[in-house]
Amino acid sequence: MFKLRDRGLIALRNGKLGCCSAHSVIPIVESVIETQFRQTSLNLHNREEESSKFHFLQRLNPKFYISALVNCRNLTQVRQVHAQASVHGMLQNIIVANKLVYFYSYYRALDDAYGLFDGMCVRDSVSWSVMVGGFAKVGDYMNCFGTFRELIRCGARPDNYTLPFVIRACRDLKNLQMGRLIHHIVYKFGLDLDHFVCAALVDMYAKCREIEDARFLFDKMLERDLVTWTVMIGGYAECGKANESLVLFDKMREEGVVPDKVAMVTVVFACAKLGAMHKARIIDDYIQRKKFQLDVILGTAMIDMYAKCGCVESAREIFDRMEEKNVISWSAMIAAYGYHGQGRKALDLFPVMLSSGMLPDKITLASLLYACSHAGLVDEGLRFFFSMWEDYSVGPDVKHYTCVVDLLGRAGRLDEALKLIKSVTIEKDEGLWGAFLGACRTHKDVVLAEKAATSLLELQSQNPGHYVLLSNIYANAGRWEDVAKIRDLMSQRRLKKTPGWTWIEVDNKSHQFSVGDTTHPRSKEIYEMLKSLSNKLELVGYVPDTNFVLHDVDEELKIGILYAHSEKLAIAFGLIATPEHTPIRIIKNLRVCGDCHTFCKLVSEIAGRVIIVRDANRFHHFKEGACSCGDYW
DNA sequence: ATAGGGTTAG
Numbered sequence: 001m002f003k004l005r006d007r008g009l010i011a012l013r014n015g016k017l018g019c020c021s022a023h024s025v026i027p028i029v030e031s032v033i034e035t036q037f038r039q040t041s042l043n044l045h046n047r048e049e050e051s052s053k054f055h056f057l058q059r060l061n062p063k064f065y066i067s068a069l070v071n072c073r074n075l076t077q078v079r080q081v082h083a084q085a086s087v088h089g090m091l092q093n094i095i096v097a098n099k100l101v102y103f104y105s106y107y108r109a110l111d112d113a114y115g116l117f118d119g120m121c122v123r124d125s126v127s128w129s130v131m132v133g134g135f136a137k138v139g140d141y142m143n144c145f146g147t148f149r150e151l152i153r154c155g156a157r158p159d160n161y162t163l164p165f166v167i168r169a170c171r172d173l174k175n176l177q178m179g180r181l182i183h184h185i186v187y188k189f190g191l192d193l194d195h196f197v198c199a200a201l202v203d204m205y206a207k208c209r210e211i212e213d214a215r216f217l218f219d220k221m222l223e224r225d226l227v228t229w230t231v232m233i234g235g236y237a238e239c240g241k242a243n244e245s246l247v248l249f250d251k252m253r254e255e256g257v258v259p260d261k262v263a264m265v266t267v268v269f270a271c272a273k274l275g276a277m278h279k280a281r282i283i284d285d286y287i288q289r290k291k292f293q294l295d296v297i298l299g300t301a302m303i304d305m306y307a308k309c310g311c312v313e314s315a316r317e318i319f320d321r322m323e324e325k326n327v328i329s330w331s332a333m334i335a336a337y338g339y340h341g342q343g344r345k346a347l348d349l350f351p352v353m354l355s356s357g358m359l360p361d362k363i364t365l366a367s368l369l370y371a372c373s374h375a376g377l378v379d380e381g382l383r384f385f386f387s388m389w390e391d392y393s394v395g396p397d398v399k400h401y402t403c404v405v406d407l408l409g410r411a412g413r414l415d416e417a418l419k420l421i422k423s424v425t426i427e428k429d430e431g432l433w434g435a436f437l438g439a440c441r442t443h444k445d446v447v448l449a450e451k452a453a454t455s456l457l458e459l460q461s462q463n464p465g466h467y468v469l470l471s472n473i474y475a476n477a478g479r480w481e482d483v484a485k486i487r488d489l490m491s492q493r494r495l496k497k498t499p500g501w502t503w504i505e506v507d508n509k510s511h512q513f514s515v516g517d518t519t520h521p522r523s524k525e526i527y528e529m530l531k532s533l534s535n536k537l538e539l540v541g542y543v544p545d546t547n548f549v550l551h552d553v554d555e556e557l558k559i560g561i562l563y564a565h566s567e568k569l570a571i572a573f574g575l576i577a578t579p580e581h582t583p584i585r586i587i588k589n590l591r592v593c594g595d596c597h598t599f600c601k602l603v604s605e606i607a608g609r610v611i612i613v614r615d616a617n618r619f620h621h622f623k624e625g626a627c628s629c630g631d632y633w
Numbered sequence: 634a635t636a637g638g639g640t641t642a643g
Contacts, residue, residue: 102634126634133635161635168637199637230638265639272640300640332641339642366642399643431643 059084062093069099075107082116091116098126105134110143129162136165144169145178158185160194167200176208195221199228206235224255230263237270243510245270246279261292265301272305275587275614276505280309294322300329307336310585310612310619327361335367339618341628343375362394369403373410374618376632381407398426402435409439410632414448430461437466441473449473457489464495465590502566502588506577513569515561522573529572530563537602545595567596567613575607583610591615597633601625 058064068081082100090096097120104113117123117131128151135144148166151158163182170179183201186193193201198221205214218224218232229252236245249267252259259267264287271279284302292298299322306315319325319333330353337346350368353360360368365388372381385404388394401424408417417436421428433456440449453470461467467490474482490496503512511520520526534542544559567588574584592600592615604611605625613620621628 098634129634164636196635196637203637225637227636227638234638260638262639269640297640302640304641326640328641330641335642361641363642370642402643429643435643 059088060090062090062096065090065093065096066099069096069103072103075104075109078103078107078109079112082112094120094122094124094127098124098130101127101134102130105130105137108138110134110138110140114143123156125157125159125162128156129159129165132162133165136169139172141169141173152185157189158191160191160197163191164196164200167197167204171200171204171207174208176205176210179204179208193217193220195223199225199231202228203231206231206238209235209239211235211239211241224257226252226257226260226263229257230259230266233263233270234266237266237273240273242270242274246274246276261295261298264292265298268298268301268305272301272308275309275585276510277309277311277585278505278508280305280311280314284314294318296322296324296326296329300326300332303329303332303336307332307340308614310614310621312336312340312342325356325358327358327364330358331361331364331367334364334371338367338371338374340621341374341618341630343371343377343380346371346375347377347380360392360394362397362400365392365394366399366403369400369407373403373407374629374633376411376630378407378411378413398424398429398432402432405432406435406439409436410442412439412443414439414443414445418448418451428455430456430459430463430466433459434461434463434466434469437469437473441469441476444473444476446473446477446479460493462493462495464490464497467495468497498590500566500588500590502570502586504570504574504584504586506574511570511573513566513573515566516564517566517569520569520573522576525576526569526572529576530568533572533575533603533606534563536606537599540602540606542598542602545598562593562595565593565596567592568599571600571603571611574611575603575609581608583612585612586614588613588615591617592620597627597631601627 065081065085068084069078072078072081078100085091085096085100091100097116101113101117104110104116113131113134117127120127128147132144132147132151135141135147144166148158148162151162163186167179167182170176170182179201185191186197191197198217202214202218202221205211205217214232214235218228221228229248233245233248233252236242236248245267249259249263249270252263264283267283268287271283283305287294287298287302294302299318302318303315306312306318315333315336319329322329330349334346334349334353337343337349346368350360350364353364365384368384369381372378372384381404385396385400388396388400401420405417405420408414408420414436417439421432421436424432433452437449437452437456440446440452449470456466456470467486471483471486474480474486499514501512501514503510505511513520517523518527544562567586570586571584574586578584592613597620600611600613600620600622602625603609604622611620611622613622618629618633620633
């Protein structure tokens with residue numbers, strides 16, 4: 001039945017028993033069996049009963065091999081058992097063969113596993129599942145899918161043991177199409193959507209960012225375990241629906257599911273995405289109350305959470321409290337200083353990191369460069385960039401180049417930035433040209449902007465921000481026909497300008513605003529506040545800067561649009577809904593506009609409030625008429 | 634005969 005009759009010999013040779021001919025093998029096999037038999041501690045009999053006859057009978061019993069396999073401690077022992085099984089014709093027993101395939105995969109010897117599997121004339125569903133699972137476990141997705149396809153082609157019936165492996169392979173490859181196919185197979189074969197399959201599908205859909213499909217299955221699950229809850233919470237956060245993550249977290253606890261550390265890391269991650277300071281404090285309290293140990297991962301996640309919720313000081317406190325830090329923790333802290341505009345502190349932290357014996361990786365250096373560019377530390381940044389390979393053996397990738405283009409660009413050194421881009425030999429991406437385009441916008445250089453635009457359009461950029469930026473530059477130069485062209489291009493490519501929105505957390509509830517929004521219940525008060533603010537602002541010399549409105553409309557309309565920008569509405573609401581002198585924290589999905597930036601500075605002055613704005617790029621802390629970015633953004 | 638979830642830049 002088995003083609004692989006002689007595999008035992010090969011196995012013995014691999015097992016360094018050094019036998020070639022069948023004759024010389026026999027005694028060794030005998031001795032292996034003896035050894036194996038002792039090692040397996042079957043304890044089926046007394047010492048007195050250890051007659052050779054008994055041994056021989058044992059060797060003809062499949063249970064003997066199965067026990068032997070279960071008790072194997074390493075690959076060599078598996079090979080030895082294989083050899084014995086082969087000699088005694090025991091590979092014909094499908095249970096023994098399946099076990100062998102399983103243990104070969106367990107010890108990552110997939111060649112051996114597949115050799116055996118391939119030679120099997122009869123396979124049951126266990127054989128398939130063990131083989132498919134084996135490939136999946138070592139991350140050999142091609143063979144995992146290949147074997148699964150073979151299974152279907154042979155007309156075999158996939159079972160609920162095999163499917164989770166294949167579904168997880170789809171998840172890891174983010175192959176949604178294949179994932180849906182497998183989902184379909186479940187119905188086609190009339191398999192029941194059991195817990196394992198369902199949990200795997202939820203995970204797959206969540207990782208493929210099909211969060212609604214994940215949720216649909218999740219809601220259908222009878223028993224939702226902690227892991228699946230965690231998957232859903234993380235999935236929502238990843239899809240930009242961090243609000244839903246936190247809702248789900250509360251729901252999970254209501255249902256009596258107790259979170260563990262991994263779940264907490266996920267919740268902390270969600271809160272970081274959301275940027276909700278009040279929620280961050282609640283989660284931190286919960287973590288302390290439940291006495292979760294502040295390990296590297298949880299600690300690092302919390303550093304990031306506090307930093308992204310607008311409080312670097314709290315982030316630093318967590319950082320200092322952590323007993324163990326890895327390169328990710330250090331990078332997170334450096335990055336935190338970076339996007340809060342405290343480049344100097346980021347630079348100061350770096351040597352501390354080095355002296356603690358931690359080596360930077362490419363992300364640490366990217367964070368450092370980022371910190372330099374946002375604080376205008378041009379020379380320092382360039383020095384890091386040009387010595388990173390020599391000093392830390394980290395070669396610059398496109399992200400590092402992007403940081404440096406940004407660094408030079410912000411400083412107005414556009415020619416140098418362009419020269420740098422031209423010198424890049426690795427593949428240039430949209431981000432690189434996008435950074436350059438941003439710099440052209442800041443310094444109102446239409447000629448260079450067109451160079452960037454050409455490259456971006458060639459790359460078929462799908463980022464509406466790039467088109468908007470370009471149309472902005474044209475609008476600024478009064479080139480309305482070019483603005484129109486860009487708008488046409490956008491509709492051709494089916495890209496829509498991402499609508500801007502701002503939200504603010506008041507009394508543990510978030511309030512979202514879009515431009516000209518009148519849907520808020522306190523809308524009337526908000527606009528009254530806005531009116532009184534602008535009256536006061538005019539007195540201190542504020543003139544709306546219509547440069548930031550890209551539509552080709554008359555000046556008065558522009559002012560109207562500007563007047564009702566979402567960040568202004570959120571701030572006005574913050575002023576009426578929170579106690580005096582408390583900081584106002586708002587979050588904007590896009591980059592804050594220049595006029596709103598001026599507005600924030602003045603409001604911080606006249607209202608005596610600290611205003612903390614998180615935009616798509618960084619934080620701005622407004623206080624007494626000035627911004628932490630030093631208008632360098 | 635089955636597992637699975639977690640941290641840093643852009």
